[in-house]
Amino acid sequence: xxxxLIITGPQGSGNHLFSRVFSTHPDVGGWKSLLxxxxxxxxxEPFAEYWVYPERLTAEHFAEHDYWLANVSVPFVxxxxxxxxxxxxxxEQVRSFGIDVQIAIIVRDQNINSEQQRRVRxxxxxxxxxxxxxxxxLSSDFSVHFLDNEGFFLHREHYLKWASKLLGFPIxxxxxxxxxxxxxxxxxxxxxxxxxxxxxxxxxYGIQPKKAxxxx
Amino acid sequence: xxxxxxxxxxxxxxxxGAGNHLWSKxxxLHPEVFGWKSLLxxxxxxxxxxxxxxxxxxxxSLLQGFDWDQNEYYFTSISVPLGIKETRWSxxxxxxxxxxxxxxxxxxxxVCGREKxxxxxxxxxxxxxxxxxxxxxxxxxxxxxxxxxxxxxxxxYQKRYLKTLKFNxxxxxxxxxxxxxxxxxxxxxxxxxxxxxxxxxxxxxxRTLKTRP
Numbered sequence: 058x059x060x061x062l063i064i065t066g067p068q069g070s071g072n073h074l075f076s077r078v079f080s081t082h083p084d085v086g087g088w089k090s091l092l093x094x095x096x097x098x099x100x101x102e103p104f105a106e107y108w109v110y111p112e113r114l115t116a117e118h119f120a121e122h123d124y125w126l127a128n129v130s131v132p133f134v135x136x137x138x139x140x141x142x143x144x145x146x147x148x149e150q151v152r153s154f155g156i157d158v159q160i161a162i163i164v165r166d167q168n169i170n171s172e173q174q175r176r177v178r179x180x181x182x183x184x185x186x187x188x189x190x191x192x193x194x195l196s197s198d199f200s201v202h203f204l205d206n207e208g209f210f211l212h213r214e215h216y217l218k219w220a221s222k223l224l225g226f227p228i229x230x231x232x233x234x235x236x237x238x239x240x241x242x243x244x245x246x247x248x249x250x251x252x253x254x255x256x257x258x259x260x261x262y263g264i265q266p267k268k269a270x271x272x273x
Numbered sequence: 274x275x276x277x278x279x280x281x282x283x284x285x286x287x288x289x290g291a292g293n294h295l296w297s298k299x300x301x302l303h304p305e306v307f308g309w310k311s312l313l314x315x316x317x318x319x320x321x322x323x324x325x326x327x328x329x330x331x332x333x334s335l336l337q338g339f340d341w342d343q344n345e346y347y348f349t350s351i352s353v354p355l356g357i358k359e360t361r362w363s364x365x366x367x368x369x370x371x372x373x374x375x376x377x378x379x380x381x382x383x384v385c386g387r388e389k390x391x392x393x394x395x396x397x398x399x400x401x402x403x404x405x406x407x408x409x410x411x412x413x414x415x416x417x418x419x420x421x422x423x424x425x426x427x428x429x430y431q432k433r434y435l436k437t438l439k440f441n442x443x444x445x446x447x448x449x450x451x452x453x454x455x456x457x458x459x460x461x462x463x464x465x466x467x468x469x470x471x472x473x474x475x476x477x478x479x480r481t482l483k484t485r486p
Binding site for chain 1: 390397398413418424425426429430463476480481482483
């Protein structure tokens, strides 16, 4: 059975990164132009038109591969207009072709994501995504999983191996090219050192030997 | 030896400061799970004093003498490493798991993660060194399949995220106490504003960028 994986996340949450990772596998029809170019606007993503006009999507689109990746942020900009993509309608349309559909919601630290949106988009659009996911995607009968940027950057191939199994979708996790995508961590510039925190003393005390704490 | 075929244990591990205590609270919530229940009453406790399997992590052969009649589902957590510079030690995850498997217990290993830059700062401040590589090396050497949970996902999607988790023990995703546990996002204090970035203009204009500047 053919399979479509729809990856979606709030704007700036790592949509391009995860699209690149999934599109690297040779068996996956995906956003291949992202493998050659560093950044491509979302309305040039292979399924972009269908997020606005799902009825235009036909079974022929899926002829070439058994596995397909589609990606869209919520909201997304199509031809200069910001809108909420019709993910559910696309998923239902694709399911009507006899293709298995899986949805994965990606996340990036909400504080960083909000900062990024405020700077680039001049407003925080995270709540728009949350509302759509809560009221439409998570309440649908489609299988929905969550993926996180931070887990990928921290646990690397272990994380991808697990994600591949969780989603039942091929990921070229042993391909060193994938890790070139994360050789620079976009979160790093948002994170600063903190001198102290109220819990620190408690932790230091708790990890002293019992004798040092006067406990028999 | 009698095999404990109907017993299941979830082992949570992760780098120091990745939310081990937070996840321990959540996985201990379910009434059918034998877990770190005292942590539900106290905000923070030292692992080696209060975690129910603390002694067994030091000496996994003790698992044989543990009273496994208490429940069907068990939960334990351990960060890698534990302690601070002079007192630091790393648990032998494989030995602990092997002992459980020999007893016939179904074992699942879940690794928790948190934003890497924040983790590095937190460990430097609190532990005087970055210990992430020790955890990464430990999971490299594990013979079991790993699953992952995320601090950032937990804080953003909360019970909606917890509901999607499928492990070998039940998760009380709808427990009202979870809201209290998640009242404060510890990542906030580490985040600062960034004025601009080379990709901003592409995002605003929709211009394709061939290579990274």
